[in-house]
Every structure is written in C-alpha cells, then in structure tokens.
Amino acid sequence: MTCCLFDLLTIRLIGRFAGIINTEGKMWKEQRRFLHERLRHFGMKHMGDGREKMENRIMIEVYQMITELADKKSAPVELGSYLSSAVSNVICSLLMSVRFRHDDPKFIRFTNLIDDGFKLFTVTAAAGFIPILKLLPAFNYAFNKIRQNFGEISNFYQEIVDDHKRSFDANNIRDIIDGYILEIQNAKEEGRSEQLFNGKNGDRQMQQIIGDMFSAGTETVKTTLQWATVFALREPHMQARVQEELDRVVTRFRMPMLDDLPNLPYTEAFMLEVMRRATAVPLGTTHSTSRTTTLNGFTIPKGTQVIPLIHAVHMNPALWKDPEVFNPERFLSADGTKVVKPDYFIPFGVGRRVCLGDVLAKAELFLFFSSLLHTFTLTVPQGASVPDLRGQAGVTVSPQTFQVCAKARYVENVVEGETQSSREPFNVFPCLPYLSCPVQ
Numbered sequence: 001m002t003c004c005l006f007d008l009l010t011i012r013l014i015g016r017f018a019g020i021i022n023t024e025g026k027m028w029k030e031q032r033r034f035l036h037e038r039l040r041h042f043g044m045k046h047m048g049d050g051r052e053k054m055e056n057r058i059m060i061e062v063y064q065m066i067t068e069l070a071d072k073k074s075a076p077v078e079l080g081s082y083l084s085s086a087v088s089n090v091i092c093s094l095l096m097s098v099r100f101r102h103d104d105p106k107f108i109r110f111t112n113l114i115d116d117g118f119k120l121f122t123v124t125a126a127a128g129f130i131p132i133l134k135l136l137p138a139f140n141y142a143f144n145k146i147r148q149n150f151g152e153i154s155n156f157y158q159e160i161v162d163d164h165k166r167s168f169d170a171n172n173i174r175d176i177i178d179g180y181i182l183e184i185q186n187a188k189e190e191g192r193s194e195q196l197f198n199g200k201n202g203d204r205q206m207q208q209i210i211g212d213m214f215s216a217g218t219e220t221v222k223t224t225l226q227w228a229t230v231f232a233l234r235e236p237h238m239q240a241r242v243q244e245e246l247d248r249v250v251t252r253f254r255m256p257m258l259d260d261l262p263n264l265p266y267t268e269a270f271m272l273e274v275m276r277r278a279t280a281v282p283l284g285t286t287h288s289t290s291r292t293t294t295l296n297g298f299t300i301p302k303g304t305q306v307i308p309l310i311h312a313v314h315m316n317p318a319l320w321k322d323p324e325v326f327n328p329e330r331f332l333s334a335d336g337t338k339v340v341k342p343d344y345f346i347p348f349g350v351g352r353r354v355c356l357g358d359v360l361a362k363a364e365l366f367l368f369f370s371s372l373l374h375t376f377t378l379t380v381p382q383g384a385s386v387p388d389l390r391g392q393a394g395v396t397v398s399p400q401t402f403q404v405c406a407k408a409r410y411v412e413n414v415v416e417g418e419t420q421s422s423r424e425p426f427n428v429f430p431c432l433p434y435l436s437c438p439v440q
C-alpha cells in the first residue's frame with residue numbers, strides 16, 4: 001500500500017507533495033529513511049546508548065510543567081494548556097532548537113493556527129469524498145482560511161530555517177533542520193541536487209517537515225495525556241494503584257525514568273488502556289491499494305483510498321471483553337507482573353506507514369503521566385462532576401474542556417522510616433539546565 005494523508009484537494013492546499021505525510025513513492029521512502037535515522041541520532045530508540053538524550057529533552061519539559069502546576073497550589077487548572085506547551089517544546093527543541101514559554105504570544109498564535117487547521121481540515125477532507133459539499137459557503141470559508149493560515153505558518157517556519165542557515169555549523173548539528181541543511185549542502189557538492197526531494201525546493205521541504213512533525217507529534221501526545229487525566233479522575237482507585245506502584249518501584253527520592261518502565265506493569269497497562277479506550281487518533285492516514293484485492297468478499301480496485309478505522313478495532317467486542325469498560329488489567333498477565341499486548345492493539349497504525357514517532361510518543365506518555373501522578377494527586381474541583389467520555393472530533397478525538405486540581409503529595413506518606421515528620425512536599429524540582437538554545 002502507498003499512502004497520502006489527505007485527499008488531493010487538501011494536498012493542493014497545503015502539501016504539494018512535500019514533507020513526509022503527504023508524499024509517496026521514492027520521495028516518501030527517502031524522507032522516511034532520513035527522518036528515522038535523524039530521530040535515532042537524537043536518541044529516539046527503544047534501547048541503547050543515546051536514549052538519555054531523548055529522555056533529557058522530555059524531562060526538561062516535565063519539570064517545567066510540574067513546577068508551574070505546583071505554583072498553582074491545588075487551584076483548579078485546565079491541564080490542556082500546560083500539556084500543550086510542554087509537548088510542543090519537546091518537538092520544537094528536536095526540530096529547531098527552540099522552546100517557548102506557554103504565554104509567549106508568538107507561540108499562542110502558532111498553536112492556534114495549527115488547532116484551527118485541524119478543525120478546518122475536517123470540513124475540506126469531507127468535501128474530498130462528497131464533492132457536492134464544495135458548493136457550501138462553509139467549504140469556501142474553510143478552504144480560504146486554511147490557505148491564509150498556511151501562508152502565515154509557512155512564513156514563521158521560513159524565519160526558523162533562515163535563522164538556522166545563518167548560524168549553521170557542519171560540525172555541530174543541533175537539530176533536524178540542521179540535518180536537512182547539511183543534506184542539501186552535501187547534495188549540491190555531490191551534484192545530486194536534482195534528485196533530492198524529487199527536485200523540489202529545499203526551503204519548501206524544510207517548512208513542510210517542520211509542519212508535519214509538529215502537527216503529527218503534538219496534538220496526538222497532548223490529547224492522549226488529557227485522556228489519561230480523565231481516566232485518573234474517573235477511577236481514583238486506579239490512580240492510587242499507579243501511585244502505589246510508583247512509590248514502591250521508583251521510591252519518593254527521585255522521578256520515574258525510562259529504565260523503570262519494565263518494573264511498572266500496572267502504570268504501563270493503565271496508559272495502554274487509555275490508548276485503547278480513548279483512541280485519540282481514531283483514523284490512520286489515507287492509504288491506497290497498490291493492487292486490486294479482496295476483503296470480506298468485497299473487491300477493492302487498485303488505487304482505492306482506504307482509511308484504517310483504528311477506533312473500530314479497539315472497540316470491537318469480538319476482540320475485547322466489554323470494550324466500553326476502562327480496565328487496565330486487560331493488558332496484564334494473569335499474575336499481574338507482565339504487560340501483554342495483543343496484535344490488534346494498534347494505536348500507531350500498522351505496516352510501512354506506521355507512526356514515525358512511536359518511540360518518542362511512548363517515552364513522552366510514560367514520563368509525563370508517571371511524573372504527574374508521582375508528584376500530584378489529581379482530583380476534580382469541589383462541586384464539579386468528573387469529565388465525561390464524549391470526545392470532540394477533529395484529526396484527533398479530544399476530551400471536552402475540564403478542570404483538575406493537582407495536589408502535591410507528601411514524603412511522609414510514602415517513605416518508610418524516612419523523614420516521617422517532614423511536611424515538605426516531595427522535592428521534584430532539581431535545577432535542570434535548559435537546552436543550549438534560545439528560549440524564545
């Protein structure tokens with residue numbers, strides 16, 4: 001199967017077959033290989049040397065978020081905005097060595113444009129399948145608005161690319177954009193510029209890569225973490241069980257690390273169940289059949305667009321007992337000591353177009369969620385009801401807006417024989433350096 005994310009109409013608007021998500025064939029293969037290699041270089045791997053680079057990048061944002069939440073002293077907050085800047089900063093630092101403060105007007109404008117785009121795409125994408133919708137004023141509005149937003153975002157990306165070109169040092173590759181600049185230089189020297197990006201403009205490709213990685217890698221992680229919070233609020237006894245496991249395995253003297261994960265089966269099972277029950281990315285990308293095939297007695301001709309409905313697989317009662325019920329134990333072995341994942345658990349899709357950022361995503365989900373529950377107990381504000389499970393549909397399915405109180409946990413509750421009398425909150429805020437990059 002080959003693939004492209006959006007229908008041709010939407011591609012005309014945004015991608016023009018640049019980036020990775022909306023490319024196919026040779027261009028896609030090269031981009032996928034290049035990005036995969038670059039992500040590994042920056043530590044995005046399941047194990048082995050260098051993984052701490054990824055962990056460090058994530059933990060900087062975890063500490064930052066936790067510090068800001070602690071400052072709220074249990075007052076109700078909308079966690080989404082904290083998660084949004086934290087998760088965006090992981091991607092921004094990886095792509096272009098910048099981080100943003102969550103109240104930076106430029107950052108707010110940038111994320112609003114992307115959020116807007118996600119919502120508007122649902123309108124234009126529908127028109128790709130039901131052409132008559134193009135006659136509706138709402139379609140024209142969405143089409144023009146996307147074009148306008150896209151122009152503004154591209155200018156923003158281009159500023160970053162230009163900045164990188166000015167400070168580029170081939171002996172110090174800081175991030176993915178530097179990796180692209182080096183690749184473009186090498187291609188020029190080796191006389192293969194015409195083959196690179198199918199002969200397309202290098203700046204345009206870099207802009208689209210920033211856009212693809214940013215849109216694929218922020219909303220997805222943020223939404224899944226929001227759902228994790230919803231389930232922690234709805235099921236306080238499960239939240240307490242995660243905390244008990246963290247206290248026992250990690251201890252209260254430090255924060256969770258990736259190396260702890262194999263010893264935290266319940267915590268991992270909780271996150272997996274969040275990814276199944278909420279399926280924040282309900283649809284895979286639009287694939288197309290590379291040859292005529294038969295499925296369940298239906299003939300699907302070559303070149304048909306096929307969209308995997310991941311949500312249906314995760315909620316299929318023939319595969320999962322009581323699929324509506326949130327039950328982390330379905331991912332545990334009978335004795336509760338091991339995590340068991342069936343083949344039909346596919347939050348990142350399957351096959352050659354499987355999510356490119358799955359390693360980073362899993363690390364972020366684990367580190368953010370476990371650190372949050374290790375540090376705070378989450379409750380709904382007094383008088384508020386627990387958030388419900390109705391989602392808001394866009395490219396991701398996110399929970400309705402809700403507020404949460406994050407109450408700091410105390411050392412004396414958990415550390416046996418240690419500082420029993422201390423009423424100091426658990427000290428989770430060691431001074432971690434910022435990345436060696438400008439904080440804008």
Ligand code: HEM
Nearest residue numbers: 216217220221224281284285348349350353355356357361
């Ligand atoms: C909880 C977090 C995430 C979920 C649930 C998720 C899910 C998915 C899914 C379902 C697909 C489509 C697979 C298919 O159609 O078969 C996909 C593709 C993709 N994802 Fe993710 N993703 C997440 C995080 C990330 C992150 C952090 C990044 C970036 C670092 C990322 C980058 C991408 C890219 C570039 C593609 C397109 C790959 C291609 O076309 O070759 N994703 N993701």
